[in-house]
Amino acid sequence: MKSKELLSGIFILSVFFSTAQNKIVVNTDLGHEKISxxxxxxxxxxxxxxxxxxxxxxxxxxxxxxxxxxxxxxxxxxxxxxxxxxxxxxxxxxxxxxxxxxxxxxxxxxxxxxxxxxxxxxxxxxxxxxxxxxxxxxxxxxxxxxxxxxxxxxxxxxxxxxxxxxxxxxxxxxxxxxxxxxxxxxxxxxxxxxxxxxxxxxxxxxxxxxxxxxxxxxxxxxxxxxxxxxxxxxxxxxxxxxxxxxxxxxxxxxxxxxxxxxxxxxxxxxxxxxxxxxxxxxxxxxxxxxxxxxxxxxxxxxxxxxxxxxxxxxxxxxxxxxxxxxxxxxxxxxxxxxxxxxxxxxxxxxxxxxxxxxxxxxxxxxxxxxxxxxxxxxxxxxxxxxxxxxxxxxxxxxxATLLPTDVESETYEFENKSIPAVSTTASKSDDGKIHLTISNLNPNKAVSISCELRGMEMINFEKGEIITADEVNAFNDFGKAEQVMLKSFADVNVSGNSLQVNLPSKSIVMLELN
The missing domain is CATH 3.20.20.80 (Glycosidases)
Structure with missing residues (x-):
């Protein structure tokens, strides 16, 4: 029994450390610039x-x-x-x-x-x-x-x-x-x-x-x-x-x-x-x-x-x-x-x-x-x-109003070179809804990202969309079913003013929050 608890604790810690390096903090009360x-x-x-x-x-x-x-x-x-x-x-x-x-x-x-x-x-x-x-x-x-x-x-x-x-x-x-x-x-x-x-x-x-x-x-x-x-x-x-x-x-x-x-x-x-x-x-x-x-x-x-x-x-x-x-x-x-x-x-x-x-x-x-x-x-x-x-x-x-964000991202590495794996924008529309777009640039690895919305006590996840495909060179062609399109996305867990988002490799996600 104790060994199972120990393994469970190790698993939780491993999840924590794997996601800690992917963190987005959205300052919902600090935005003033309009995104034209x-x-x-x-x-x-x-x-x-x-x-x-x-x-x-x-x-x-x-x-x-x-x-x-x-x-x-x-x-x-x-x-x-x-x-x-x-x-x-x-x-x-x-x-x-x-x-x-x-x-x-x-x-x-x-x-x-x-x-x-x-x-x-x-x-x-x-x-x-x-x-x-x-x-x-x-x-x-x-x-x-x-x-x-x-x-x-x-x-x-x-x-x-x-x-x-x-x-x-x-x-x-x-x-x-x-x-x-x-x-x-x-x-x-x-x-x-x-x-x-x-x-x-x-x-x-x-x-x-x-x-x-x-x-x-x-x-x-x-x-x-x-x-x-x-x-x-x-x-x-x-x-x-x-x-x-x-x-x-x-x-x-x-x-x-x-x-x-x-x-x-x-x-x-x-x-x-x-x-x-x-x-x-x-x-x-x-x-x-x-x-x-x-x-x-x-x-x-x-x-x-x-x-x-x-x-x-x-x-x-x-x-x-x-x-x-x-x-x-x-x-x-x-x-x-x-x-x-x-x-x-x-x-x-x-x-x-x-x-x-x-x-x-x-x-x-x-x-x-x-x-x-x-x-x-x-x-x-x-x-x-x-x-x-x-x-x-x-x-x-x-x-919409640009919401300042702080991003901690793991790197996508290839042949001893690296770039950030995560790209994002957060904005607030006139009706008060917050939209977060997040991209995972890594074509090989899914990423889990923790997002904190400072300035809010509670958030609701309204809807999500995703753009991805099985291959990074997938494209849409005449006379064939679309390979790349908008699909619904819901791999989101909300707790208070924070959420955990799991992005597949090579994907772009939009989250609507209220």
């Missing part, structure tokens, strides 16, 4: 089949559509809670001339998309079509203006065309194209990647150009523009320093972008989206976590020049970049999307939430059929990817 819903934004470029065949099929298509925009994609994105959409690029933006995309479709000039596949762009999807898409989605439009190959007048007139209610040649032109009232577009990128495909500029030169363009992008009526300066590529801290020093932050621009893609190997060999080993998985997660350092260091620079926090950081291109699927056009950037991509999405969103004092918008690349897409289409068929389900799960954090 725009952190959960999206990006669609004239690239491959993102626009054409993705959203846009034309009014004469047999695929069910409203005004040429396919219904199934719109319905899925609305269900996911898309808050904004950035367009028309990307690199395409700085060679796009918006007047080519208005008026009669039969009279619109064509152009060569020199960045993506060398295909002919017929401009059948332009400003009016994009605004119709945003209207159907219920999403805020984010327009990226052409600073690279365009002119100040061209961008100034685009703003006037979209936003002015006055009598002028631009508003008369808009009305002649079927739109009487202005749309009132708030968010405007002043160029894209001007350190690279947008003109190969130095930060000093771009800062001067950006200030000039900013001067001539005007406010009309009650609408106030939120101008977004082209920010750095990854760890280019000098670019951020120059723009914050020379760019007149807060006046010439109210937001500054950051671009960073997760690439398992390097640009010449990015690796397969579906055929990868644990070494490539570990590298992917490790490089994803580098976003934490990027955000911290760039925000430190911003804080020196903008102590009043007037300028938002916009991570308006991010996500996994793999090699294209075999047999597809290399310039179309079509890649599958696995549970690994879902893990990358969850970690990045947790980091954006963590820095929500500065991070006010983020846009994963890209929404349909390109890079880390939410949706894949083939003819009249549509697939929701694992990344889609992460965004749908994380919808609970939209405009």
């Amino acid at each position: 819903k725009h952190i959960y934004g999206h990006f669609s470029e004239h690239l491959g089949n993102c626009i054409y065949g993705g959203y846009w099929v034309g009014e004469d298509s047999e695929i069910p559509n409203i005004n040429g925009i396919r219904n199934d994609v719109v319905d899925a994105l609305r269900e996911m809670g898309i808050p904004n959409l950035r367009w028309p690029g990307g690199c395409f933006a700085d060679e796009y001339h918006w007047m080519d995309g208005i008026g009669s479709a039969q009279q619109r000039p064509t152009m060569i998309n020199t960045h993506w596949g060398g295909v002919t762009e017929d401009n059948s999807f332009g400003t009016h079509e994009f605004m119709e898409l945003c209207n159907q989605l219920g999403a805020e439009p984010v327009i990226c203006g052409n600073l690279g190959s365009g002119t100040v007048q061209e961008m100034s007139q685009w703003v006037e065309y979209l936003n002015s209610g006055n009598i002028s040649p631009m508003t008369d032109l808009r009305k002649s194209n079927g739109r009487d009232e202005p749309w009132g577009v708030k968010y405007w990128n002043l160029g894209n990647e001007n350190w690279g495909c947008g003109g190969n500029m130095t930060p000093e030169y771009y800062a001067n150009e950006m200030r000039r363009y900013s001067t001539y992008t005007k406010n009309y009526g009650e609408n106030r523009l939120f101008r977004i300066a082209c920010g750095p590529n990854g760890a280019d801290y000098n670019w951020m320093e120059v723009l914050m020093r020379n760019g007149n932050p807060g006046r010439s621009f109210q937001g500054i972008s950051l671009h960073y893609y997760t690439i398992a190997h390097d640009w010449s060999h990015k690796g397969s989206a579906t055929d990868f080993n644990e070494s490539e998985y570990f590298m992917t997660m490790s490089k994803t976590l580098f976003m934490d350092e990027l955000l911290e260091k760039h925000i430190n620079i911003m804080d020196r020049y903008d102590p009043d926090n007037k300028v938002g950081l916009f991570v308006d291109e991010w996500g996994n970049w793999h090699d294209v699927e075999p047999g597809t056009n290399p310039g179309f950037l079509y890649q599958q999307n696995t549970l690994r991509d879902a893990m990358v999405a969850a970690v990045n969103l947790d980091l954006f939430n963590k820095y929500s004092r500065r991070v006010k918008m983020a846009n994963i690349a890209q929404t349909v059929n390109v890079l880390q897409a939410m949706i894949l289409t083939r003819g009249d068929k549509m697939v929701k990817t694992p990344s889609y389900y992460v965004f749908k799960m994380y919808k609970v954090h939209h405009d």
Whole structure:
């Protein structure tokens, strides 16, 4: 009898010590920063089949559509809670001339998309079509203006065309194209990647150009523009320093972008989206976590020049970049999307939430059929990817109050390297409900996590959801049952203001508490 009691005690102690290193403390009474819903934004470029065949099929298509925009994609994105959409690029933006995309479709000039596949762009999807898409989605439009190959007048007139209610040649032109009232577009990128495909500029030169363009992008009526300066590529801290020093932050621009893609190997060999080993998985997660350092260091620079926090950081291109699927056009950037991509999405969103004092918008690349897409289409068929389900799960954090958390996590180790196994976000919605999202990055081992909600005496577990699969390279494909989706989750034990959560390997969980 005593030996059984001793063994039982040893078991209890072993459980205690195995879980003690995985602990989350949520300070429910200390939150004050809002997690902007725009952190959960999206990006669609004239690239491959993102626009054409993705959203846009034309009014004469047999695929069910409203005004040429396919219904199934719109319905899925609305269900996911898309808050904004950035367009028309990307690199395409700085060679796009918006007047080519208005008026009669039969009279619109064509152009060569020199960045993506060398295909002919017929401009059948332009400003009016994009605004119709945003209207159907219920999403805020984010327009990226052409600073690279365009002119100040061209961008100034685009703003006037979209936003002015006055009598002028631009508003008369808009009305002649079927739109009487202005749309009132708030968010405007002043160029894209001007350190690279947008003109190969130095930060000093771009800062001067950006200030000039900013001067001539005007406010009309009650609408106030939120101008977004082209920010750095990854760890280019000098670019951020120059723009914050020379760019007149807060006046010439109210937001500054950051671009960073997760690439398992390097640009010449990015690796397969579906055929990868644990070494490539570990590298992917490790490089994803580098976003934490990027955000911290760039925000430190911003804080020196903008102590009043007037300028938002916009991570308006991010996500996994793999090699294209075999047999597809290399310039179309079509890649599958696995549970690994879902893990990358969850970690990045947790980091954006963590820095929500500065991070006010983020846009994963890209929404349909390109890079880390939410949706894949083939003819009249549509697939929701694992990344889609992460965004749908994380919808609970939209405009909620960030709750400060302290996390103690065991490590996920591989070949003498290690990363934290646990990633998390806690938030409180306006109705008082607390949502906790937790990811277990370890693909081999389940973890048990103790969670304490300080500031509360008693909690109730309302519901839970989980995203996982048998294999980390599981994906959803056409004509097959979904392998990765949202499922209910209830492996939670509650006691007072604490709970014990048991996460399977390679999983993402959402808990709703009251």
